[in-house]
Amino acid sequence: MYNTNWRPNRMTKNISLIGFISGILIAVLVGTLPLTGIPPEGQKCLAISLMAVVWWATKVVHPGYTSMTLLVGYVLLGVAPANVVFRLWTTPIIYMIIGAYLIAAAVHESGLGKRIAYLYIIKYVNSYRSIIIGMYVLGFLLSFLIPHPWPRSFLIMSVVAIIVKSAKIPVKDAVNIGLAVFAGSVPTSMILLTGDATVNPVAIEMSGQTVSWLGWLWYMGVPGVVATLLTLALQLVMYKPTAEVNINKEEIRGLLKDLGPVSGMELRCMIWIGLAILLWATDGIHKIHCGWVAIVMAMGLALPKVGGVLKPSSWKDVPIETAFFLTAALAIGTVGGHTGMNKWIADVLLPTNAPANPFMFGLFVTAIAVVIHMCLGSVMAVMGIAIPTLIQFGNSAGMNPLVPSLLVYGAIFIHYVLPFHHMNILVGLGEKQGGYSDKDVIRFGIPLTAIVFIMPMAITIPWWKIIGLL
Structure with a gap:
């Protein structure tokens, strides 16, 4: 995705x-x-889609406007009916995204997130190394409460700023810690379906399959944990402290004391989010989609007496432009399938038959996804283009559509060289955010690319073979 404040x-x-x-x-x-072999609607779909991709990549206008141009263009030019173009709005995915932003606002406004961060730091953070590790651990722990990485990261950074100031951490080390907050938010967001409620459910939606909350954890939990550990190890190896760090825990205890005892608002927030986690984890039993659970929990957090956490102003935290960008990214694949564009692209650009060997298939898909991502930068735009095409490609080898879909997702979600390659990294860029620069991101992103290719060959595909997905 692109920065909504661009x-x-x-x-x-x-x-x-x-x-x-x-x-x-x-x-x-x-x-x-x-062009031969492509229906007229498919050719129009290709033309409009390529224009939108170029506009996204070169930031012609705010991505929300480009997204609306794409969507309305599909409808007005007769490429596909509106119910196909705007399909995302008829699914619970969009309401999961809205619910995620509202739940994140509730955790922030109640003070629950800060309390958890303070308690963790007091108990586990004692050195520079433990700070770096803590940024990854906190990111994962808070992903149970806050289903979006940006508010998680900014919440953690608000606590980190206090640590940096009180411990008088050198600027260079502070930059590394800031990078750890946002870099850690990338792989930790892969572990839970609700780790990134904006991207993860869309990867499933694009596959055309149905996967429960626990199903996602079954497929992506191990790859997500290993990617987190490898990214953390890389950062610990590359960034050594320039000075010894002494954490002033008394100041943190003072801030925790200032919060007072657990408030009624925090307690109600914990109850509603605890209920959400329970319902997400059991969605395979009660068959209620995670998106409906998220939006119902957000409604509960707004109710008087039993909620009272969310206010009318909380709606400002739901970015409508992001919702339309996701609609457009998903529409490229949906409309492409509807018009025959996806099949034509697969027939023209890809070999006739996909490699039967899953390791060769994984390497091929990862390479294609990374190359496209290097050019476009947007995770969602790449998913919208690559996933439908590679699903079509994988059909010749009898691949479950989840395989190419999750391989593309797994590759581009942890891949970045420049800040614009990943919004989790871009939102933290600059002195007033995470403190790191383009140069810091590039230095870390280049060796990180090796992990992108190691993951499918050494972890993801072997794990999927063990559990029967392959």
Whole structure:
């Protein structure tokens, strides 16, 4: 996804203008070429989709506007009916996303998140190394309560700022700690389906399959944990402290004391979120989708007496532009399948038959996904393009659609070289956020790419073979 607070600057204006013109020219060219084997609606879908991808990549306008251009273009040009184009809004996925933002707001407003962070630091954080480890652990623990990585990361950073100041941590080490907060949010978000309620459910939706909350944990829990440990190990090896760190725990205890005893608001927040976790974990039994659970829990958090945590102003934390961006990213695959575009792309660009060997298939899919991601940057845009095409490709080898879908997701979700390659990294860029720079991200992202390719070959595919997905 793109930054919802994105604004153009002088450096990007020329690129944006070039992207604007190029996108239109590409759309006209592709829409008028005498392509064979693709239905007319599929050709129009390809033209509009490529224009949108170019506009997203070059940040012609805010991504929400590009997304609406794509969606309305599909409908007005007769590419697909509105119920196909806007399909996401008829599924519980979109309500899971809305619910996730509201639940995150409740945890923040109640003070529950800060209390957990303070308690963890007082008990487990004693050195620079334990701070780095703690950023990953806290990110995972808070993923049970806050189903989106950005508010988790900013909550943790608000506590980290206190540690850095009170312990007088050198700037270079403080930068590494800030990077740990946001870099750690990437792999830890893979472990739970609700670890990133914006992206994870969409990866399942694009596969056309149904996976429960525990089902996701079964398929992606081990890969997510291993990716977390490998990323953490890489950071500990690459970034050594420049000075000894002495944590002033008395100051943290003072801040915890200032919060007072657990408030009624915190208690109600814990009860509602505890109920949500219980219902998410048992969705395979009661068959209520996680999205409906999320939105009902958000409603409960707003009710008087039994809730009272969410206020009318809490709706400001739900970014409508992000919802439409996700709708557009999903629509590329959905409309592409509806019009025959996906099949045509697979037939033209990919070999006739997919490798029968799952390891070769995994390596091929990972390489394709990473190359596209390097160019486009957006996780959701790459998923929208690559997943439907590679599912079509995998059909020739009898692959379960979940396999290419989760392989693409697993590759691009933990991959980044530049900050714009991952929103979890981009939102923390700069002195006022995580403190790290483009150079810090590149230095960490290049060796991290090795982990991207190690994961499917050494962990993900062997694990899937053990549990029977392959």
